[in-house]
Amino acid sequence: MEECLTGSISLESERRTVRFKRPGILPGFWPALGFSLLYLSLIVLVPLSAIFLKTATASWAHFWAAATSPPVLASFRLSFGASFIAALVNAFFGFVLAWVLVRYRFPGKRLVDALVDLPFALPTAVAGIALTSLYTENGWLGRLLAPWGIRVAFTRLGVLVALIFIGVPFVVRSVQPVLEDADREIEEAALSLGANRWQVFTWVVFPLVRPALLTGFAMAFARGLGEYGSVVFIAGNMPMRTEIAPLLIITKLEQYDYTGATAIALVMLVASFLLLLGINLIQWRSRRFAEAA
Amino acid sequence: MSPGRRSPGNDPAPVRWGLTLTALSFLALFVALPLITVFVQALAKGWSTYWTAIREPDALAAIRLTLLATGIAVLLNSLFGLAAAWAVTKFQFPGKNVLITLIDLPFAVSPVIAGLIYVLVFGTQGWFGPWLGQHNVRIIFAVPGIVLATVFVTFPFVARELIPHMQARGTDEEEAALVLGAGGWHIFFRITLPNIKWSLLYGVILCTARAMGEFGAVSVVSGHIRGETNTVPLHVEILYNEYNFAAAFAVASLLAVLALVTLAAKRLLEGKVRQDAVEVPEA
Numbered sequence: 327m328e329e330c331l332t333g334s335i336s337l338e339s340e341r342r343t344v345r346f347k348r349p350g351i352l353p354g355f356w357p358a359l360g361f362s363l364l365y366l367s368l369i370v371l372v373p374l375s376a377i378f379l380k381t382a383t384a385s386w387a388h389f390w391a392a393a394t395s396p397p398v399l400a401s402f403r404l405s406f407g408a409s410f411i412a413a414l415v416n417a418f419f420g421f422v423l424a425w426v427l428v429r430y431r432f433p434g435k436r437l438v439d440a441l442v443d444l445p446f447a448l449p450t451a452v453a454g455i456a457l458t459s460l461y462t463e464n465g466w467l468g469r470l471l472a473p474w475g476i477r478v479a480f481t482r483l484g485v486l487v488a489l490i491f492i493g494v495p496f497v498v499r500s501v502q503p504v505l506e507d508a509d510r511e512i513e514e515a516a517l518s519l520g521a522n523r524w525q526v527f528t529w530v531v532f533p534l535v536r537p538a539l540l541t542g543f544a545m546a547f548a549r550g551l552g553e554y555g556s557v558v559f560i561a562g563n564m565p566m567r568t569e570i571a572p573l574l575i576i577t578k579l580e581q582y583d584y585t586g587a588t589a590i591a592l593v594m595l596v597a598s599f600l601l602l603l604g605i606n607l608i609q610w611r612s613r614r615f616a617e618a619a
Numbered sequence: 620m621s622p623g624r625r626s627p628g629n630d631p632a633p634v635r636w637g638l639t640l641t642a643l644s645f646l647a648l649f650v651a652l653p654l655i656t657v658f659v660q661a662l663a664k665g666w667s668t669y670w671t672a673i674r675e676p677d678a679l680a681a682i683r684l685t686l687l688a689t690g691i692a693v694l695l696n697s698l699f700g701l702a703a704a705w706a707v708t709k710f711q712f713p714g715k716n717v718l719i720t721l722i723d724l725p726f727a728v729s730p731v732i733a734g735l736i737y738v739l740v741f742g743t744q745g746w747f748g749p750w751l752g753q754h755n756v757r758i759i760f761a762v763p764g765i766v767l768a769t770v771f772v773t774f775p776f777v778a779r780e781l782i783p784h785m786q787a788r789g790t791d792e793e794e795a796a797l798v799l800g801a802g803g804w805h806i807f808f809r810i811t812l813p814n815i816k817w818s819l820l821y822g823v824i825l826c827t828a829r830a831m832g833e834f835g836a837v838s839v840v841s842g843h844i845r846g847e848t849n850t851v852p853l854h855v856e857i858l859y860n861e862y863n864f865a866a867a868f869a870v871a872s873l874l875a876v877l878a879l880v881t882l883a884a885k886r887l888l889e890g891k892v893r894q895d896a897v898e899v900p901e902a
Contacts, residue, residue, distance in 0.1 A: 349710035352793050353803035358706040362718070365699045369770055370724055376739035376746065377732070419645040426642040430635055438643065440882050444650050447878035447885075449832025451852040452871040455859050456653035459660055459868075466656070467648075491649050523630065552729025554835035555852070559859065572731035576839060579735065584744055591732045598727045606720075 377595060380588045392589035397566055398574060402593065404482060405571040409550030412489035417543045420497025421535070427498070428505040442499070445492050450555025457488055458559040480562030485570060488557045489550040496549065497542030504538040537612035541605050548601040551594060657875045660868035672858075672866035673873065680846040681854035681870075684762065688837075688850065689830040692769040696826055697819070700777030705811070708785035709793065719782065725774040733771045734839025737764055760842030765850060768836035773826045780822030784815055784895045817891035824888070828881040832874055 349355050381389060392398070426432075427439055445453065461468045461478035468479060478484045508531065516526045554572040561568040569577075571590055578587035630638075662669055672678065703722060707715055725733065739745050741758040751758060758764045792814070796806045812819075834852040841848045843857065851874060858867035 349712045350790065352709050352790060352797060352806070354807070355706060355710045355712075358702040359710075359712070362699060362703040362706055365695075365702075366718075366721060369767070369774060370721070373736040373740050373771070374724070374728070376736050380739055419642065422638055423642040423646065426639050429630070430639055432639055436886075438646060440886055441646060441650055443882055443885065444654060444878065447828055447832075447881045448654065449834060449852050449871075449874045449878065451834040451855050452657060452832070452874045452878075453653055455855065455867060455871060456656045456660075459864070460652060460656050466652070487649075491653065494646070494650055523634075548727065552731070552835075554729065554731050554838070559856075572729050572835065575731050575735060579738060579839065582744070584739065584742075587735055588739065591729075591735050594729055595732060598729070602723075602727045 377588055377591055380584065381592050384585045384588070388585055389589050392583075392586040393593055397569065398571075398586075398590055400566045401569045401571040401574045401590070404485060404568070405551055405594075406597075408482065408485045408489050408570075409547050409553075412486055412493050412550050413543050413547040415486075415490050416493040416497050416546045417539060420494065420542060420546075421501055421539060424498045424501040424505055428502060442495050445494050450492065450553065451559075453491055453556040454488065454559035457484075457491060457556065461487065461560065479560055480564070480568065482568055484560035484562070485557055485568060488560050489553060492553050492556050493546035493550055496546040497539065500538045500542035500545065501535055504535050508534055537608050537615075540608050544601050544605045544608070548598050548605075551598060551601075654875060657868055657872050660864060661872035663868070664865040668865050669869045669872075672869035675866075677846045677849065678851075678854060678870055681849045681851045682873075684765065684848070685831055685850045685852075687762070688766045688769040689827055691766050692773050692830045693823055693826050695770055696773055697777045697823060699774075700779075700781050700822060701819075703778045704781035704785050704815075705807070707782055708788075709790050722778050722782075723775050725771055728771075730772055730833065730835030731839055733836040734768050737767050737771075737840055741767075759840050760844070761848060764840035765837050765848060768840050769830050769833055772833050772836050773830045776826035776829065777819065777822035780818045780825070780892075781815055784818040784892070785811070788814055788895075815895055817888055818895045821885070821888045821892050824881060824884050828877060831877055 423442065427435065427442075458479055459465050461471075461484060463469065463472055463477075463479075465479070468477075471478060476483070478487055513526050513530055516530050517523075521529070552572060554570070554576075557570050558573055561570060561573070563569055563573055571594055575587045575590050575594075578584075578590065703718070706712075707719060738759055740747060741751060741764065742748050743752065743759075745759075758767070792810050793806050796810055801809070832852060833850075834856070837850050838853060838856070841850070841853055843849060843853060845857070849857065851870060855867050855871045855874070858864075858870065
């Protein structure tokens with residue numbers, strides 16, 4: 327940082343190319359960087375730091391009590407558990423979808439490909455009420471499931487269904503480009519060397535796709551943890567049973583329990599940062615692997 | 620790819636059929652069916668109920684507020700995206716990768732937490748709460764809070780579209796213009812902007828769609844005052860919770876149409892965006 331600061335001050339110096347490294351020869355570096363940093367700080371960094379500062383000012387005992395009360399622990403179990411299972415479901419079906427979209431031809435393929443992105447584009451509240459009305463006892467799907475005694479709306483299964491919906495695009499969109507770029511000659515070579523199709527899949531294709539699959543899984547998991555809009559309608563929000571952690575943050579805020587809300591938020595925030603770190607690590611490792619190959 | 624040739628892509632027919640059927644059933648059940656439900660439920664009580672629900676004063680107020688918040692968020696985040704992309708892609712400086720990572724940060728934050736942080740800063744018990752109270756300025760449970768929350772959740776969209784494309788373009792063209800005597804703004808408007816116009820539009824579309832549909836973050840800071848601090852998704856929630864299902868789905872169908880338009884625009888633009896990344900040969 328220092329090098330670059332001094333470099334800009336001594337722009338007029340003839341010796342700059344020797345002694346100082348300038349950021350570049352084009353104009354507008356400092357205004358652009360200055361505005362970016364200011365805006366980033368005002369909108370994101372300073373408000374986000376409020377969570378950490380609020381936690382620091384609260385007494386540890388108070389914070390611990392807020393973060394480990396039975397309803398909060400129940401909401402963590404539900405949020406982490408349901409997000410994990412939903413991400414697993416999406417890892418499997420997302421992989422199959424990506425495979426079918428890349429390797430096979432069928433009518434309406436472009437439409438199907440576009441539809442994969444719908445959960446990104448459809449506002450979560452709309453998804454929430456649509457899923458709820460599908461799975462209530464008079465709904466199109468709820469009616470079919472009721473005779474078997476399966477209830478989805480207003481149960482934990484409902485939370486899972488909503489989280490599966492919002493996670494659909496992640497695995498598909500992260501696996502799809504890797505499958506497209508995969509060198510098919512390696513597979514042909516394996517086949518011609520006597521491997522059967524299943525062996526080719528487990529030893530050639532799967533290792534190639536694994537980093538992308540893991541990335542997609544982690545992104546779907548992280549998205550599920552924070553999801554609110556599509557879940558609150560179908561969950562029914564019964565205390566200790568179907569309350570997700572983000573909902574509990576809102577409940578605490580409505581009771582003006584800022585410390586309680588912040589404690590839950592901090593745990594969720596740390597979890598998503600760790601996931602983000604994990605995703606970056608996977609991508610960094612697979613990029614190094616690709617460069618080495 | 621030629622049909623008939625024995626290659627790994629030509630899996631045996633049962634495998635092909637089985638996988639295709641699995642994938643399509645999953646997508647139909649979890650994605651297509653909810654979308655269809657929205658439109659069926661919206662029109663369940665006929666067109667007249669539909670139109671009434673959409674033209675009701677509270678619905679119109681919600682639409683106006685959503686458009687206002689979206690407009691401000693898209694404008695600010697586009698300016699930021701252009702500035703950040705200019706700094707990050709046209710110059711070398713230490714800490715660049717940290718900056719790129721920080722830009723994506725809002726994507727890792729739950730929308731509810733995005734709302735919470737502004738309550739902690741501007742709420743009655745927040746950092747600036749007492750000062751704002753004395754000066755009679757309301758941010759939380761008022762329009763500024765809704766705008767801030769919308770800006771936060773859509774923060775990375777434009778920047779993250781622009782950065783890879785401007786990176787791929789390099790700085791040669793701008794440097795050539797500089798050598799030929801062009802000024803900074805001249806270079807930006809005549810060279811950089813035309814090169815990245817499709818990526819910019821792509822980012823703006825994604826940003827708009829997310830801004831109009833945001834629910835969690837806005838829900839925390841809104842206060843749900845009808846006709847005043849209700850955005851379209853919040854209006855849908857209120858109607859739904861009042862068991863006014865037909866009206867809720869009617870208003871929701873507007874957002875669903877918006878999502879479909881977004882998807883279509885995305886498809887159309889994807890080819891153009893790829894053009895942004897490659898050098899166009901001189902005519």
